Amino acid sequence: MTSKQLLFLAGLLAITWGVVWWVSHQSTAPQNYRWFVKKIPQQRAINQKLVQQNQHLQRKSMALRYDHRTIAREIRDQLSLSKKGELIIYLPRN
Numbered sequence: 001m002t003s004k005q006l007l008f009l010a011g012l013l014a015i016t017w018g019v020v021w022w023v024s025h026q027s028t029a030p031q032n033y034r035w036f037v038k039k040i041p042q043q044r045a046i047n048q049k050l051v052q053q054n055q056h057l058q059r060k061s062m063a064l065r066y067d068h069r070t071i072a073r074e075i076r077d078q079l080s081l082s083k084k085g086e087l088i089i090y091l092p093r094n
Contacts, residue, residue, distance in 0.1 A: 063070040075081065082088050 064074060076083065080088060
């Protein structure tokens with residue numbers, strides 16, 4: 001290789017390194033990555049609560065579908081009805 005070719009390759013390498021350095025410093029990817037890493041535990045906690053809520057709703061749905069006592073209790077609660085011997089007390093809402 002001639003000295004001109006070596007000088008050209010060295011200049012090309014320096015320009016390439018400069019462009020890579022500039023692009024990496026202009027990017028917000030490192031900040032975004034740190035933000036996402038901090039959000040992962042929060043999102044996992046939210047997901048766990050939603051899984052528990054879904055399980056509760058599935059159990060309630062199955063009970064309302066097949067358990068006659070649950071169906072009767074839900075109807076009484078929503079329509080403010082009572083069975084024989086039950087007493088309904090309405091409390092004022094503040």
